[in-house]
Amino acid sequence: MTSATPHRTRADHKRQYREQPRRAGVYLIRNTVSGKVLLGSSMNLHGPLNRHRFMLDIGGHPNRALQEDWRRLGPDAFEFAIADIVTPQDEEAGPHEDELWLLEQVWIERTSPFGERGYNLHPRIRDA
Structure with missing residues (x-):
């Protein structure tokens, strides 16, 4: 019996990925054992969480504390999530960087991702 779906x-997957609307927002990686978080943001949320997971999997993540906890506790001890998405005031123009900056400030205050409570090393959380 053959499937009706080809x-x-x-190339189809690549085209579908490129055609998806770009969404800006804030994401987090949470250590479910300690509660520590790595908070990040991006004007394009399609890639950062996958990139972080890949870097952790290969042992090459630039955040040494996060990488060490990943190695010690394993991937099941971490949760990857989109925390919030920018809702642009002008849907056609899409999100603006200042709207993302405001959202970043809310989440920095909400999670305090520095020092004992987090993996972030500096206040700039946006992916380049």
Whole structure:
């Protein structure tokens, strides 16, 4: 019996990815054992969480404390989540950087991701 849905090619997947609307927002990686978080933001949330997970999996994450906890506790001790998405005032223009900056400030205050409570090393949390 054959499937009615044809197999999608790699090119189909790439095209679908490129056509998805870009969403700006704040994400976090939470250590479910200690409660520590790494807070980040991006004008394009499609990639950062996958990039962080990949870097942790290969042992090459630049945040040494996060990498050490990942190695010691394993991936099941971490949760990756989009915390909030910018809702642009002008839907057609899309999100503006100042709207994302305001959202970042709310989440920095809410999570205090520095020192004992987090993995963030500086107040700038936006991905380049």
